[in-house]
Amino acid sequence: MIKIFSNKNKQLISSAPKYRTSFGDVVFVILNYSFFIIFTLACIFPFYYLLINTISDNDLVRKGAIRLIPKGIHFSNYLSLRSVNDLMQAFRVTVSRTVIGTALMVLASGLVGFLVTKKEMWGRSFWYRFIIITMYFNAGLIPWYLNMSMMGLTDNFLGYIIPGIVAPYNIILVKTYIESIPAELEESAYIDGASYMMVFRKIIWPLSKPILATIAIFGAVGHWNSFQDSLIIMQNNAQLYTLQHRLYMYLNQTTNIGQVMTSGNTQISASTQAALLNSKTIKYTISMVTVLPILFVYPFMQRYFEKGIMLGAVKG
Amino acid sequence: MQAAKTLKTSKDRIIDIIFYIYRFAIIFLVISLFIPGLNPAKISSLINSNMSLFTSGVSYSSLTSNILRAVNRGWVQNETFRTLYIGSMASCVGVIGAIIGGCMSLGSLKLRKLGNMITIVGNIISLFGFVGIAAAYMQLSETTNLERVEPSIPIGYFIIAGLVLLVLILSLILLIIQPKAGAKDIYELQQKYKLFLLMVPFVALIFVFSYLPLWGWRYAFFDYKAGGTLSQDNFVGLKxxxxxxxxxxxxxxxxxxxxxxxxxxxxxxxxxxxxxxxxxxxxxxxxxxxxxxxxxxxxxxxxxxxxxxxxxxxxxxxxxxxxxxxxxxxxxxxxxxxxxxxxxxxxxxxxxxxxxxxxxxxxxxxxxxxxxxxxxxxxxxxxxxxxxxxxxxxxxxxxxxxxxxxxxxxxxxxxxxxxxxxxxxxxxxxxxxxxxxxxxxxxxxxxxxxxxxxxxxxxxxxxxxxxxxxxxxxxxxxxxxxxx
The missing domain is CATH 1.10.3720.10 (MetI-like)
Structure with a gap:
């Protein structure tokens, strides 16, 4: 597809030939900076605004008095989420599918990516194409749904996990990466009598950790953000809705969210009760809880994300 | 000795052909395990028509999801469905045996023979499973409310049982026709097949979730309502x-x-x-x-x-x-x-x-x-x-x-x-x-x-x-x- 770009010139950019500073340059720099600063603020302001509205005094929030600075900071909104029953269940479902689904996907991608580099496999290129070509077509939503229901995977937790195990795109990434590992490493192991699985476990797996981390991050974000499959295949089992699906339902709820609370939970204090009835802040808080893991993970994983998109530019 | 090994006798060729049929039969068997239209366990209209033999043999709760009312009214017994469940499960186990045998048929003589034996054992279990399904059908046909229960032996019963029998007979023939394994023979699988077999589960997953939905395109030619079935009657062509x-x-x-x-x-x-x-x-x-x-x-x-x-x-x-x-x-x-x-x-x-x-x-x-x-x-x-x-x-x-x-x-x-x-x-x-x-x-x-x-x-x-x-x-x- 696109040749991978070399990074050797990266430092040069900063020390690129200096312009003679003219009036036009100053104007350009100011305009350029202002555009990017405004756009960056537009990107982060919603996150910040969401945060301050969940930790500020609920009455002020209801009146719309919180705009830029949080007032009357408290965290009881977060604590009161515990008593929104379905939410905890959705949280458990989403965490489990993220952990299990990602782990299986990474294992499978690693193994298949390794296997398809083995030239001696029977029908290797055919099977590889058989997997890869599925990226470019799909039967459509309805046949897919009917197929899932035929497999008994509707209203079933496994419906979240099994279809995502073999991910063609990730297999391409892993395969490309493994091909860049010097072949001598593997060959010497085979000469010493190692089996394929041994080579995979002891050599390929540890050496491909960077790419495996990359696809793990992408997979986890995908699972965490999943909404469509919950909407389509879990129609009759509300216990299995994902967090995003629940959030979507709460956001669309015009009635008071108090209805979704556990009825008969008398241990909630009066203030929490009031907080719960304040559906606006609860919606905000649920949104915040849904976005927090992404925000926590993102700064540490940014280089993996970027590596992912760069590797994706390499033709499989 | 060397010449005898490389030269393919007509007997070898026959064995090869039988192996091809055998492997194809096993592949068909595996696919039919997942097709609801061929579910041999659908012996009554009380059973969800979207269930395949595999789901019937794995999930008791979905097998019996619709029978509660029928049990309460005394039309059917819970035992019947338990028999049916165990029967389906046995059939599935048998098919797993056949899969293992089919994979091993890619190996050396000794491995192939072992594979044949596993297939035979598996398919015998499978046949017992089919007997169990038949027994469940017998019990069902004594129901007091024939109209609501509608006991019937589905067409898939004969197809899958036929396939199981075919595989059983083929592996018996192979077991007899193949030469005896010498003392020096070892269990061995060629590298290329070993790698391929490691790949099979993933290829199967891709097939099931990316290619099989294409089979759902046939709904475009039928007058289908959710929960119904496809048959000659509601085929509507390009309507x-x-x-x-x-x-x-x-x-x-x-x-x-x-x-x-x-x-x-x-x-x-x-x-x-x-x-x-x-x-x-x-x-x-x-x-x-x-x-x-x-x-x-x-x-x-x-x-x-x-x-x-x-x-x-x-x-x-x-x-x-x-x-x-x-x-x-x-x-x-x-x-x-x-x-x-x-x-x-x-x-x-x-x-x-x-x-x-x-x-x-x-x-x-x-x-x-x-x-x-x-x-x-x-x-x-x-x-x-x-x-x-x-x-x-x-x-x-x-x-x-x-x-x-x-x-x-x-x-x-x-x-x-x-x-x-x-x-x-x-x-x-x-x-x-x-x-x-x-x-x-x-x-x-x-x-x-x-x-x-x-x-x-x-x-x-x-x-x-x-x-x-x-x-x-x-x-x-x-x-x-x-x-x-």
């Missing part, structure tokens, strides 16, 4: 294709939906250069730390879901959002900007860009750092200014990347996904926001018009694949390089 073109209301809907889809994809295409421009201008910021910071913050929105984007939208634009707050505090009335269908295409484009532009710029940023610095120096010497260099050096350097991404985008012109439009949809904008994917979802999943939406999906898939190949051809022709 739904004609319906799509001839039914006035549907046709108008489709045209409107296509217009929305093409308009929004078209806007996306028309603005696809924006991320390139974003990257170029971002690289004009020479302070690396600030550039890095901007890059970090502008890529975050790409990783949040559309539901959260909608949450942000309500936070800012709804009647209790910040803009309405400001209007109210100035003495105006609160406005819910989301409940407004005006310019919805542009609004959707704006949200899409807010979410995606920083991310899609990354590839161009990397592209810029890959451009030869000497080109810039030469351009400077020739007296090119900032914009000249952008236009004459940077842009040409990025064009190949841009071109590939554009072609891929063109081939996806009909698929703009449904999540974004689903979350933003409301009665005020539904006419303009309804794209093809959302339309299929609403009509197929919510209203249960399965054949019609299958037709739509089918046409959409075919058009997309054609576009992709067309784009690929174009790319080969223009650049001499393919994109897929």
């Amino acid at each position: 739904w294709f004609r319906f799509l073109l001839e039914n006035e209301a549907t046709r108008r809907d489709i045209i409107r939906v296509l217009r929305n889809t093409l308009a929004m994809s078209g806007l996306g295409l028309a603005t696809s250069w924006c991320s390139m421009a974003f990257a170029i201008f971002l690289c004009e910021i020479k302070n690396l730390r600030i550039r890095r910071l901007i890059q970090t913050f502008t890529t975050v929105p790409n990783f949040i879901s559309w539901v959260l984007v909608y949450s942000f939208a309500t936070l800012i634009f709804s009647s209790e959002g910040i803009i309405s707050n400001i209007i109210v505090s100035r003495g105006g009335t609160a406005v819910n900007f989301l409940m407004n269908g005006e310019n919805i295409w542009l609004k959707m484009l704006a949200w899409g860009m807010w979410k995606g532009i920083g991310w899609s710029a990354i590839i161009y940023i990397a592209g810029i750092s890959g451009i030869d610095q000497q080109l810039y120096e030469a351009a400077t010497v020739d007296g090119a200014g900032r914009f000249r260099k952008m236009w004459n050096v940077t842009v040409p350097g990025l064009l190949p990347t841009f071109f590939v991404l554009l072609l891929l985008q063109i081939s996806g012109i009909l698929s703009n996904g449904m999540e974004q439009y689903l979350v933003f949809e409301n009665p005020y904008n539904t006419r303009e926001i309804m794209v093809l994917d959302l339309y299929v979802y609403k009509l197929g999943i919510n209203s249960g018009k399965i054949p019609l939406t299958t037709v739509v999906g089918m046409v959409k898939s075919l058009v997309s694949v054609t576009l992709l190949f067309g784009a690929n051809k174009l790319s080969k022709w223009v650049r001499g390089e393919s994109i897929v």
Whole structure:
């Protein structure tokens, strides 16, 4: 597809030939900076605004008095989420599918990516194409749904996990990466009598950790953000809705969210009760809880994300 | 000895042919395990018709999901269904034996013989399972309410039992016909088959979840209602294709939906250069730390879901959002900007860009750092200014990347996904926001018009694949390089 770009010139950019500073340059720099600063603020302001509205005094929030600075900071909104029953269940479902689904996907991608580099496999290129070509077509939503229901995977937790195990795109990434590992490493192991699985476990797996981390991050974000499959295949089992699906339902709820609370939970204090009835802040808080893991993970994983998109530019 | 080994006798050839039949029979057996139409355990109308033998043998709860009333009324006994469950489970176990045997048939003589024995054992278990299913049927036919229970032996019973018997007989023949394994023979599998067998589970998964749905295209030719079955009686040929073109209301809907889809994809295409421009201008910021910071913050929105984007939208634009707050505090009335269908295409484009532009710029940023610095120096010497260099050096350097991404985008012109439009949809904008994917979802999943939406999906898939190949051809022709 696109040749991978070399990074050797990266430092040069900063020390690129200096312009003679003219009036036009100053104007350009100011305009350029202002555009990017405004756009960056537009990107982060919603996150910040969401945060301050969940930790500020609920009455002020209801009146719309919180705009830029949080007032009357408290965290009881977060604590009161515990008593929104379905939410905890959705949280458990989403965490489990993220952990299990990602782990299986990474294992499978690693193994298949390794296997398809083995030239001696029977029908290797055919099977590889058989997997890869599925990226470019799909039967459509309805046949897919009917197929899932035929497999008994509707209203079933496994419906979240099994279809995502073999991910063609990730297999391409892993395969490309493994091909860049010097072949001598593997060959010497085979000469010493190692089996394929041994080579995979002891050599390929540890050496491909960077790419495996990359696809793990992408997979986890995908699972965490999943909404469509919950909407389509879990129609009759509300216990299995994902967090995003629940959030979507709460956001669309015009009635008071108090209805979704556990009825008969008398241990909630009066203030929490009031907080719960304040559906606006609860919606905000649920949104915040849904976005927090992404925000926590993102700064540490940014280089993996970027590596992912760069590797994706390499033709499989 | 050496000559005898390499020379294939006619007996060897016969063994080879039998092995081919044997493996094919096993593959068919495995596939039929997952086809609900062939479920041998569907001996009564009380059993869900969407269940395959595999599901019947694995999940007791879904096997018995509809029988509660029948048990309470005394029409059927719980024991019957337990027998049926155990029978189905035994059949499944038997098929697993056959799979193992089939895999081992790729190995050395000794391994093949072991595989044959495993297959025989498995298939005998399977046959016991079929006896169990038959016993359950016998019990069912003594029911007091024949009309509601409708006991019957399905056609799949004979097909699958026949396949099991065939495999059993074949492996018996093979066991007898093959020469005795010598003392020196070892269990061995050739490397190429070993690797292939490791690959099989994944290929099977891809087959089941990416190729098998194509089999669902047959719903386009039937008069199917959710929960019903496909049979000769409701085969309607091209009725739904004609319906799509001839039914006035549907046709108008489709045209409107296509217009929305093409308009929004078209806007996306028309603005696809924006991320390139974003990257170029971002690289004009020479302070690396600030550039890095901007890059970090502008890529975050790409990783949040559309539901959260909608949450942000309500936070800012709804009647209790910040803009309405400001209007109210100035003495105006609160406005819910989301409940407004005006310019919805542009609004959707704006949200899409807010979410995606920083991310899609990354590839161009990397592209810029890959451009030869000497080109810039030469351009400077020739007296090119900032914009000249952008236009004459940077842009040409990025064009190949841009071109590939554009072609891929063109081939996806009909698929703009449904999540974004689903979350933003409301009665005020539904006419303009309804794209093809959302339309299929609403009509197929919510209203249960399965054949019609299958037709739509089918046409959409075919058009997309054609576009992709067309784009690929174009790319080969223009650049001499393919994109897929």
